[in-house]
Amino acid sequence: MAGFGALGLAAWLAEQARRLGMVRPSAVQAACITPALQGRDCMGCAKTGSGKTAAFVLPVLQKLSEDPYGIFCLVLTPTRELAYQIAEQFRVLGKPLGLKDCIVVGGMDMVAQALELSRKPHVVIATPGRLADHLRSSNTFSLKKIKFLVLDEADRLLEQGCTDFTKDLEVILGAVPANRQTLLFSATLTETLNELKSLAMNKPFFWESLAEVRTVEELDQRYLLVPERVKDAYLVHLIQTFQDEHEDWSIMIFTSTCKDCQILNMMLKKFNFPSVALHSMMKQKQRFAALARFKSSVFKILIATDVAARGLDIPTVQVVINHNTPGLPKIYIHRVGRTARAETKLQEFSVEERAVLDILTQVNVVRRECEIKLEAAEFDEKKEINKRKQMILEGKDPDLEEKRKAELAKIKRKNKQFRDSVRQTLQERTQLQVKRKLQKRTRRRQRLAAKEEK
Known part of the structure; x- marks a missing residue:
């Protein structure tokens, strides 16, 4: 494969990439950089760690060097950690330009962010929720x-689910020009992204790495079917076995909720495993510190929720454990490294049952102790407090929102009661009509029988 210069990148930018160890472009970079430099809308699908970030950072920097002004590029991403990773790539690759960037994410001071935005940085990297809040409440920037709108982890940004960015994206898309150049990158191709292929404006270019997104040859997938009450004992046994058999090891464990994530981390620490948690209930500094320590192998086990770990480039993981079954196949694909496919048959993982039974009681006791400790720390109450703080930052009245929610629930209950009442009335009316028909039929038969007797 040829170097970056052959893709149309300027000599200074190709040299900067070389200094950072990027000698030859990856597949997604080789495919998408040239069309992006030509001004085309691009959509690239490739797994995390394949170089997607540089595939949009490099063409943006080249175009910026030709016509430097702010705000030149807006990058949207679903998580805070990913926003900081992207900003770091812009900084190191854009150092010769004296690049100015601004990170706009939740958990940080909005006033300080608004001041940074008013200074017109070259690149803004943001999560949709916080940027939309600024657009709604401020007119200090435009x-x-x-020139560029980039959607990283586009499938996550555009999907509708527990974290729905639809309303925030509507606000943002209403604030950007129609003649912009749009670059979308994702690890999985969803129906929504497929539809966008036909909606893109500037001679759209689409590229998907089938080998990276769908291959399973290098991925050893196993399952363990166990009752809920013994699941943690099996988990402890698996980790202990893996630790004993490998010198250099690292494990990621996925959970569905922040509470499960926190409890598992507390529990594993009780068994002296080097673990760290990553979830949205942690302060931003704690999340950065946890991620940095895992990447540097200070901690060997990272326990994370899907939302917190989405899109993070962690290339050193040897094992991914799903503590719960993901609700959607694409979530499973993201969890196991973007290389699985739904039709792959998993093999059952063999475990020494006796060893698990030996630690079962101990694990259950430790788990319960951790749950009690977490309840004493008022974990759920903190979640509610954080929710109220976020509402205040968004300019909403938490008490008024609670009142509206209660009124809405009341209306829904009344509507349900009304529907049930109408349904019951219709059923009673139908039953009455059937009864009358049967009575008429019976009387008719009786009259006919009486005539025949005469």
Whole structure:
């Protein structure tokens, strides 16, 4: 494969990439950089760690060097950690330009962010929720002159689910120019992204790495079917076995909730495993510190929720454990490294049952102790407090929102009662009509029988 210069990148930018160890472009970079430099809308699908970030950072920097102004590029991403990772790539690759960037994510001071935005940085990297809050509440900056709009982990941004960015994206898309150049990158191809292929404006270019997204040859997938009450004992046994058999090892464990994530981390620490948690209930500094320590192998086990770990480039993981079954196949694909496919048959993982039974009681006792400790720390109450703080930052009245929610629930209950009442009335009316028909039929038969007797 040829170097970056052959893709149309300027000599200074190709040299900067070389200094950072990027000698030859990856597949997604080789495919998408040239069309992006030509001004085409691009959509690239490739797994995390394949170089997707540089595939949009490099063409953006080249175009910025030709016409430097702010705000030149807006990058949207679903998580805070990913926003910081992207900003770091812009900084190191854009150092010769004296690049100015601004990170706009939750958990940080909005006033300080608004001040940074008013200074017109070259690149803004943001999560949709916080940027939409700024657009709703401030007029100190404008996105009307941006050249590039980048959606990283686009499938996550555009999907509708527990974290729905639809309303925030509507606000943002209403604030950016129609003649912008749009770059979308994702690890999985969803129906929504497929539809966008036909909606893109500037001679759209689409590229998907089938080998990276769908291959399973290098991925050893196993399952363990066990009752809920013994699941943690099996988990402890698996980790202990893996630790005993490998010198250099690292494990990621996925959970469905912040509470499960926190309890598992507390429990594994009780068994002296080097574990760390990553979830949205942690402060931003704690999340960065946890991620940095895992990447540097200070901690060997990272326990994370799907939302917190989405899109993070952690290339050193040897094992991924799903503590719960993901609700959607694509979540499973993201968890196991973006290389699985739904039709792959998993093999059962063999475990020494006796060893698990030996630690079962101990694990259950420790788990319960951790749950009690977490309840004493008022974990759920903290979640509610954080929710109220976020509402205040968004300019909402928490008490009024609670009142509205209660009124809405009351209306829903009344509507349900009304529907049930109407349904019952219709059923009673139908039953009455059937009864009358049967009575008429019976009387008719009786009259006919009486005539025949005469």
